[in-house]
Amino acid sequence: MSLIEKVSQENSDQRTVSPVPDVEKPAPAAPPAIPIPDGGLRAWLSVLGGWLVSFCTFGFASSFGVFEDYYVEHHASTSSNIAWIGSLQLFFLFFMGLPAGRLFDAGYFHHEIAFGTVLYVFSLMMLSLADPSRYYQLILAQGVGVGLGSGFLLVPALSVQAHHWRRRRSLAMGIVLTGSSVGGIIYPIMLNHLFRGSTGFAWGVRAAAFMTLGLLIIANFLLTTRLPSAKERRALGIPEPAEKPSMAAILTDAPYIIANVGAFLGLWGVFLPYFYLQLFVNAHGLSSTLAFYTIAILNAASILGRTIPNGIADRIGAFNTLTPTAAVIGGLVFVMFAAANSNGAVIVFAIFYGAFSGAFIPLLPPMLASMSRSPAEMGLRIGFGYCFSSLAMLTGTPIDGALLRPSNRWARAIVFSGVVILAGTACLATARTMHSRRKGTWKA
Structure with a gap:
């Protein structure tokens, strides 16, 4: 008799002589969740x-x-x-x-x-x-x-x-x-x-x-x-999520796709000053010393955008924070026309543009994650959004450079970047409305 048959027969005999045959054995307890400390060294x-x-x-x-x-x-x-x-x-x-x-x-x-x-x-x-x-x-x-x-x-x-x-x-x-x-x-x-x-x-x-x-x-x-990796979870017997994320379902989610198009269009135009502001200042005959510090001023101001909007988004929703922020960024791009006139105008532009544009990328992950139907989808939705948006980062600034040719025609690059950011804002507003209706709440 095989080992499996012996074990099966023994289990059968045990069930036969059991004094309480009607009592069902409790299901094995699920492994306890690993606590996340939310702080500590x-x-x-x-x-x-x-x-x-x-x-x-x-x-x-x-x-x-x-x-x-x-x-x-x-x-x-x-x-x-x-x-x-x-x-x-x-x-x-x-x-x-x-x-x-x-x-x-x-x-x-x-x-x-x-x-x-x-x-x-x-x-x-x-x-x-x-x-x-x-x-x-x-x-x-x-x-x-x-x-x-x-x-x-x-x-x-x-x-x-x-x-x-x-x-x-x-x-x-x-x-x-x-x-x-x-x-x-x-x-x-x-x-x-x-x-x-x-x-x-x-x-x-x-x-x-x-x-x-x-x-x-x-x-x-x-x-x-x-936290344990996927391999370690299997070794420890920790069950995988019952609901596996479906890429097909994600790619047919209309609000999610429209939001990604909005993010793509926004990122298509948002990096114009980060790549070209120093060249812009030199080309307009402004202070060469200021030109050296324009990128630093942009990035210093972006510290505000990296922190404050995330706190606001936790209260009112990522969509509700990102959409008006994108609209302001699109409008600020056109302020570059005025920044060509003086050193002071360049500094003011760099501070305001850095503060608002610094919020765009940090708000994308919570926005995309908020559209997940289950926690298992979050990583896939954010990962796909990053991959899709990376194509905008690949092509946006070279398009700006091509529009500048042959003799630094700044108006064409500025108009292109401003228009695509505002078009992206419209897509974000549309996706926000659809997502809010689906959730049944204004917080999105």
């Missing part, structure tokens, strides 16, 4: 580690206006072609959201962070060896290499905050993203002074690479996970 150290990653990756990418101005001056290519370098950085930074998120859930968090650190710093060193007049060297080292390294760093550093925070998760992520604003202050000032001084381009980039390496090594030690 490890949580705040992970916030600091994420802040350092945001400083080094998104902060560096937000400083591309310095490189745009330098490469144009050294005849690397046209302003439109050069913009592809910076747009590739942003593209990979967000396109990697889906694959990096899958690796994160599979338990490869520390592998991703370590690999991203090595690739990112190696690419910066390769950029320091590149000839600033050789376009293909710049696009491979900075556009592809730095961009891919950033993607393996930023998305996991943001995702791991969910292991430590529940109620204050938006605040924690907002604090992490302020690192990009501070990085967007430090990198432009440092690089402008190094590029224009006796240090030069090569050692200027190397100095940035050494600083970045030190900060990312610290981040590797500070960032920690708490």
Whole structure:
């Protein structure tokens, strides 16, 4: 008799002689949920580690206006072609959201962070060896290499905050993203002074690479996970969610698709000042000293946008916060026409534009997550939204550069960016109305 048959017979005999045959055995208890502390030393150290990653990756990418101005001056290519370098950085930074998120859930968090650190710093060193007049060297080292390294760093550093925070998760992520604003202050000032001084381009980039390496090594030690990965959950016998997310259902959700179109259009135009404001100031004969600080002013003001709107969104809803913010951003783009007249106007524009535009990207994840029908859908909805929006970041600023040709025709680029942002606002308003009706509440 086989082992299975013996066990079956023994179980049958036990049931036969059982003194209480009518009493059913209780179902096995589900494994207890792992508590999320919403604070503590490890949580705040992970916030600091994420802040350092945001400083080094998104902060560096937000400083591309310095490189745009330098490469144009050294005849690397046209302003439109050069913009592809910076747009590739942003593209990979967000396109990697889906694959990096899958690796994160599979338990490869520390592998991703370590690999991203090595690739990112190696690419910066390769950029320091590149000839600033050789376009293909710049696009491979900075556009592809730095961009891919950033993607393996930023998305996991943001995702791991969910292991430590529940109620204050938006605040924690907002604090992490302020690192990009501070990085967007430090990198432009440092690089402008190094590029224009006796240090030069090569050692200027190397100095940035050494600083970045030190900060990312610290981040590797500070960032920690708490919740088990998918593999560990299976080993522990923790059941998977009963309701699996359906990509087909998500892609046929009309409000969600319209919201993604709105985000795409907004991101198509929002980076014009971040890439071209320094060139804009120099082209209009304004203060060259001010030109060096325009990107830093933009990023300093964006600290307000990275934090305050997230707190407002927790109270009134992400849609209700993002939609009017996008409308203001679209209107502010047209203020660039007035900013050409004086140094003071440039400073005022940079402060207001940085404050409002800084809110756009941080509000996208809570907006997309709010449309989920179940918690199991959140990651997929955010990941798809990031991948889709990355195409806007890839093409938006090169289109602006093409519109500037052949003789810095700023009106065409300004009108294009302003119009697409306002069109995106209309899509967001439409999606917000549809989503609010479906939920049966004004808070969306």
